[in-house]
Amino acid sequence: MVSDPRFDVVVIGGGHNGTTIAAYLAKCGLSTCVLEARPECGGGQENTEVSPGFRIDPHATYLYGGAAPGFEQLELWKYGMRMVYYQSMAGIATLDGQVANMGSRWRPDIGEESMRKNSPQDLEGPNRIFDQLGEAGTKELLRALFWTPPHPAGTEVEPRDLPWWQVFRKHMPNLWFDELVDMSYLDFLDTFVHWEPLKALNAMAAWYCGAHPAWDGMLLQSLGGILLFTYASGAPRGGMHTYAHAIIRCALAHGARMVTNAPVDEIIVRDGRAVGVRLAEDAAFPGKTVWADKAVISAIDVQHTMLGLIGRGHLDPSFIQRISDISLKGGSLFVMSVVCRELPRYHGRDEAFPEEVYPSCVVAPADSLEWVKRQTRDAYSYRRAPELRPEHLTMMICTHDPYDSTRCPDGYHVLSPIYLEMPPPIYDASGEHQVNQQKEEITSAALALLRQLAPNMTDGNIVEVFVNTPEDSEFRNTGMVGGNWYGIRQSDDQWFGNRPIPELGRYRTPVDGLYLCNQTSHPGGLCLMAVPYNLMHVLIEDGVAEPGGWWYPAPYYVPPGGSPIRAGE
């Protein structure tokens, strides 16, 4: 009889975070096995060639993780990591005929010129934060926000002394005042931004980068999300799946096993300790039980992990209830991809966005911040798809091919993704299939609006349209709860040590040897290699991992019993 496979570490789920932690641990010399439910690893890092030659982005699209220690520590360059940097990342178009090209980190002149034309008083606004922080300052701030493990429970720290505020204060003493820590990004926009379309752009951008602009106490997270976007100002050559390939190949090169078509059904717990996992009946792997000598790492969402994979007998009812109540509101997206022959020419004006500096992501119609708020209210307060009127349908319209020729054949363009907010399926007031039933209706309203903004987006110009709803995302990737791109809400009560709930805030669980490594832990969504980096600190504390000289911890990391680091002020 063949004995069951046995590894030091078993990782459940081969999405971005699962593959990354596997690469880290394999590099530490641990025998590591990733068990992935789908036929392919990568999770939300996916590019799909539905139609021959055209690559669409059903989930992740931009590189936000440019400041990640993982690029250096895992040496992803060796495994084919390549970037394309864009001349312009963002643009604005309003229904009433205005346009603005915001350029990118690489071409700040473009944005400046637009502001000078549209709203000179905004030349000094939040757009300058990146400038003021500089390359090194931005990286430091981003690492404090995202690449820092939550402090051990009980660490006493004033909000103003949380790592990111320390860095902010250090670099921008003139901008600092105490109220900032409780502000929402909307408050901030109201105070500092003048031009209405710029407010709409910033609100949308913040939200699509992680923290909703309306959430109190999430000002710097919102700004930080935008800085993540700005910092890289581009995407991996060929799309986000190529970045996943680099991570996966790194893990393989260090000896990790990656098994696909291997859904995990159960985490085996003995005497309060996770000792292995049981695979589903239809898993394609020689053994149906896989033992883990040192740790089981769940890289799928916290609700499936706690409510689905662990016998309820191991958890107490109040804990179970709190897991069930974790909020999924925030990032459930209706994603359209449009193949067309011409890029949208907003208001029929060629000079609006010349092709060599075409904004990769256009927010439109960006007439009013109120329109953005309406969409949010529809999705999260009324819990339904947005009303199908322009005043509720502000979209993000993205394209990569002006800068990356691998995305589609010459003579064509791909607008992918085009995003709209939706309620998570299970929260939909009319039932979880409601948005899918409205798929065509929503799509045609969105396309009609696009044509209103850009008259050349006619049926003749549009070759094909692909639509992916939050419910579809859940089918494709059962770990993508609510079709939410950050899994669970990234609000102050589900952030840092509170994410997903305080007891689980440092990736440990009530079950010994079981750790969390999914976007439902801090710092949340986006392919940042951040959850694994942060988790590494905890695995080192617990003696699971012993990295070599290539490892460096976060500067603001607080070990158990340690006291919070203070930057010199």
Place this chain on the structure above:
Amino acid sequence: MRTEYGAHPTEHILDEFPERTRFDVVVIGGGPNGLISGAYLARAGLSVAVVERRQEIGGGLSTEETLFPGHYTNPHAFYHMMTEYLPILSDFDLAAHGLYFVRPNAQAAAVFSDSTSLVLCNHIEDSKDAIAKISEADARALGRVMRTWRKVVEEIIAPGTYLPSLPPIDMVEALERTPLGREVLRLTEMSPLEIVSEVFTDDRVRATMLYLACMWGLDPTESGLGFMVPLMIDRAMSKAQCYGGSHKLAGALSREIHRSGGIVLDNAEVTQILVDNGQVRGVACFDGRVIESSVVLSSLAPPLTFGRLVAPDEVPAEMQEAAAYWEWDKWSFATLSVVTDEAPHYRCDDPWVDDALMVLVGLDDTEDVLSHFREVAAGAMGDRLVGHATVETRYDPTLSRVPGHHVSFLQLHAPYDIEGGWDSREEEITAQLLALWRERCKNLDEANIVMRSLETPVDIERRLASMVRGSIKHGDYNPLQMGAFRPHDSCVAGRSPIQGLYLCGASSYPGGLVIGGPGYIAAGSVVEDMGARKWWEAPRFVRRYEERYLS
């Protein structure tokens, strides 16, 4: 302040794959053959870079979400014809990593217009039982002929797949040694039509066998390649499906390359093979990256390798000739995929047909098959078409992420050039294919079909630049492009006349499909020429053949 980072977009914020690197070996194209070469060579201790144009490796081993969202198909290779033989499976112990091939007993069914049917099975006695409904004589004939043909495959053709080709005269001499070899020589001189007519009497049986013999590219009436008929018919009853999708085989091979320290670089179309005074120096990619290497394996056909990638003045005369006279496949494929609520259910006397891995529709007699191939070769999708259908999710439910949905396809031979062009005729041809399918299938009504998508010969070429004109085998199967002539008689065992340049793709001996021969043979030559460690041993069936025929 701005100058610090406000530079131009070529500035890097993270380390990237270098603009210039050096490897021992570069492989152009990450299809099955390129990956196989890469995996053997990497494990031999050479530093290997497989350079692939697409975002996904695999070439013809692809699994894509073509029925978006939530349904996957294998738009290229679906039927794995050589899984009992493929040396990679055992040399790399791929099953231990969860790579499984499902080979159901019910292999190839045919449904005729009078609702009779037959199901050819992996178990020959089951095939005989099925044929006996139609013709007792043919059932016995099948039993008899398969005892020989399976031996032909096992003893001669399968081993020949993993050994370099022999010059025709040596080949004849080798085969003359045994009665089985002499039978192969006899068959070679016959056309597929002559062979099936010699063995079988009932025209439904003949038609079925003829289709199976020719579906991968043999001309039904041409002689000279008759030795492939036993192979094609035996393999038609031995096909397997890769669980989780064909792409998993590509993934497994890529894993082996990385575990051995090699790399696969995707999204990196090679635009130039650098040659200097008859010696290979490396490759250049579309984004200007250069990978230096004194050994390059190209999995692309001569018109691409020598016609496009090597500078004209470095191409030797015989390779110019090979590139100029190369004939692409005589036909390609058009594949209609559908998502349905109910799996297809055939109108016939035997419910077992529904379980068959492949179901032939549209044929009643040999003339149907002949006219089908004739019309397609002449550039038309005529009105007497024959095709093969498969329910992809029957043995691999993982291809649908939406519970309760089935994914199936109907595939037809199709010309690359079609009047009016494929793009403008998609709807019409979709309707034509559906009508053909519905003639034999009860429940493919509109209410049952959730989604559909057509992949045309032009689409094949759009996905895979290696398959010019939708050539699924990178080049026609005809006597001038087979055996020692594939791709040219100056290339033996994958070696080209340019020093350091090897050929490892479907356009090289023994040919196309996921049979692994070209990649395996080229890897052997490279290891030998570079003096690297040949860590693998020829499989037993190959060694037996060498002893019996070549020693």
